[in-house]
Amino acid sequence: MECLEGESCGRRLHPTLTCCFSCNSLQKRLPFLQWLPRYSLQWLQLDIIAGITVGLTVVPQALAYAEVAGLPVQFGLYSSFVGCFIYCFLGTSKDVTLGPTAIMSLLVFVYTLGDLSLAILLTFISGCIQLAMGLLNFGFLLDFISYPVIKAFTSAAAITIAFSQVKNLLGLQDIPRQFILQVYQTFRKLPSTRPGDAILGILCIAILLALKWMKDHTSRPYQGMSICHRICYLIVWIMTTARNALIVVGAGLVAYSFHVMGLHPFILTGKTAKGLPQFQLPPFSEITPNGTKTFSEMVQVIGSGILIIPLMGLLESVAIARAFASQNNYRIKTNQELLAIGLTNILGSFLSSYPVTGSFGRTALNSQTGVCTPAGGIITGLLVLLSLGYLTPAFYFIPKAALAAVIICAVAPMFDLRICKSMWKVKRLDLIPFFVTFLLSFWEIQYGILAGTFVSIIFLCYPIARPEIKVSDMDGLILTPMSGLSFPAMEYLKDKIYEKTFTVSSPQSVTLDFTHVTAIDYTVVVGLAELLSEFKAQGVCLTFSGLQPPLLHMFSSSGLTELHHFHSIETSGGSFQEDESTQPLLRNGIVSLP
Incomplete structure (x- = not known):
């Protein structure tokens, strides 16, 4: 019953059944079948290195992004492992990693205000919409969001997210989430800054920037380099690549040391739920002190986030996938990417995840460390699961100022006004x-x-x-639309013709040169029929030139009569010449081709 040739499989599996799909179509829906037969030991080594590297980054970032979303920190980890496994089988990019991101976390808070049930329900609904768009091949809709809009949104989001962390960086309390009020209250409460949090937060930012500078300016190993230099390079590479993890661990050890001495100079993350999330249905209702919220009431609370969240998730992930596919010389399939992220969010909602998408920073790191296939995500996912299973008690001592420093340094590169x-x-x-x-x-x-x-x-x-219309005057007016004609342009074309023809003392004959027009619609046909009637009533000649056969067929199908068509216009001497061999014949009021 297996077909391994890679050809269409039309063999009978049963006297009354035939194979309803080909091996090629199966590979399109399960892209891992394309690279798995070619998987090698060298690929495995590189994927393991990349998976561990990304895993050391995703754990501290997940804790920090959950804070942005207004959720307990463990929910950042709950959202970080499902996509690693799903994308391995369904994704078409070797570089993309799915998980919580700064922008998605901000959007989740905007629409749920930290309500856990709403966030999980939003994950399920977003996944359903994304999956449906992939199945219906609606990926083209993302092309209508222009690059300037994307860059403006990400730059504004970077400022919003970074400033939202200033309160944690300085240890301020009771700061509102709305951006304008947040800015006002932050500056108003600056005298209440906690010295311990401020010193630690600024120090963490400085170390992160220094480590990033080292990563960007460290020369790569070359042939003939001594073993000592290679070891030093490896140490520097590990430190700079896993800088987020180093900062979080180091800050946690500092906080624990003060705790042992009975001092509490920092605001800590606090108690974190231990273990893996329970597999359960997403909350389709919510019990509140004021009663039970039904599904429809929860959807009303989320509002436009029902559409904004899935669309922005798809846009962010697909844009990242396209960028790295272009950089590394391979192609992705947009609709398959929609299926991967949609299924990730649907399954993630059963494991208490909030909406996820592709992460630019972690995807870049994945690519830079030489990942060969999406299998590197399996290693990343396992590291997240190990963290949930054994490290959650240690999260208690992570200072919020350190997590704020990680977020600020992560989103800072997103702010880019050079595009202006x-x-x-x-x-x-x-x-x-x-x-x-x-x-x-x-x-x-x-x-x-x-x-x-x-x-x-x-x-x-x-x-x-408002298409460009070229006007010439040679023994009669020649109007040439320089692009296609559709219904929004019809009134503009008619106004242009009336202006040039009937507002003068002696109306001239008019020729519409349709050489550049390849498609029209019914509104255009009706409008041209009205023009012909108007010109006939005024005793002025209206002719057509350069009509393509499909357009002539549309005119004939509409029953348009008295259509005078010239195959071409001879501009020398300003005379119009009718080509008898190509002139459509008028028979019983219908235009037809000979």
């Missing part, structure tokens, strides 16, 4: 959706994204509604 200089040189209009998104995102994230996308779509549609 490039847009100014390339197309200045793109600055409008950029700044609309950037500024409104500080008010409400969803409004910034929606407004920026809306402005981008307006810019996209404007040339369709």
Whole structure:
């Protein structure tokens, strides 16, 4: 019953049954079948190294991002391992790692306000929407969110996330989450800064920046380098790559040392639930002090997050996958990526996960360490599970200031206004959706994204509604649309013709040159019929030139009569010549080709 040839399988498995899918289609839905037969020992070694490296990064980041989402820190780890295993089998990028991210954590808090039941339900609904989009091949919808909108959103999100951690960095209490109020209250309460948290947080940031600088400026090993130098390089590489883990562990040891001496200069993470999450249904209702919230009431509370969260999750993950696929010379399949992240979120909701997506920082780290296949994610997932099983008691002593330092350093590279200089040189209009998104995102994230996308779509549609029309005057007017015609442009075309023809003292004959028009719609056909009637009533000649056969067929199907068509326009001398061999014949009021 197995087919290993890689060809379409049409053999009969039973007198009344035939194989309903090919091996190729199975490989498309399960991409690991393409690389698994070629898997080698060398690939295994590189995947293990990459998996351990990413795992040392994902654990401290997961704890920190849960704080951004307003959830207990263990839920960051609950959200970090499911995607590692699912993506190994369904993902088409060797580099992408799925898990909690700064932007997704911020969005989760915006729509759930730290309500755990809402966050888990949102994970399930997001996964269903993402899975449905993948099955229906709706990946093209992501292409309508322009790059300026994406960059503006990520830059605004970087500022919002980083500033939200200032309170933890300085040990401030009772700071609101709304950005404007947060800025006001943070500055107002600066005199209440806790010295211990501030010193530790700033020191952690300084060490993280120093380690990153070392990573960027350390020369790679070369042939002939001594063993001593190679060992030193390896030590530096491990320290700089796992810098987040080193900071969290080091800060935790410092806090524990003070705790032993009876001192408490830092605000600590506190007690963390031990062990793996329980496998259970997502909460489709919620018991509150004011009664039970039904599923519909929970959905109403989430509001527009039902659409924003899955779309932003897909956008972030697919954009990252495309970037690294281009960098490393392979291709991804967008709709298959939607299936992978959708199934990850659906299964993750049964394990108390909040919505996840692709992580740019961890994906970059995965790529830099030489990962060969998505199997490296299995090692990362196992490290997260080991942390949940054995390390959660140690999380008690992690200072919140250290986690804040990790988040601030992680999101800082996302802030990038250099793109404004490039847009100014390339197309200045793109600055409008950029700044609309950037500024409104500080008010409400969803409004910034929606407004920026809306402005981008307006810019996209404007040339369709107002196409360029070239006007020539040679013994009669020649109007040449320089692009396709569709229903938004019909009134504009009619106004242009009326302006040039009927607003002058002596109307001229008009020729519509459709050489550049390859497609029209029913509204255009109706509009042209109205033009023909108007010109006939005024006693003015309206002719057509350069109509393609598909357009002639559409005119004939609509029953359009008295259509005078010229195959080409001879501009020399300004005369119009009708080609009898290609002129459509009018028979019984219907245009047809000879």
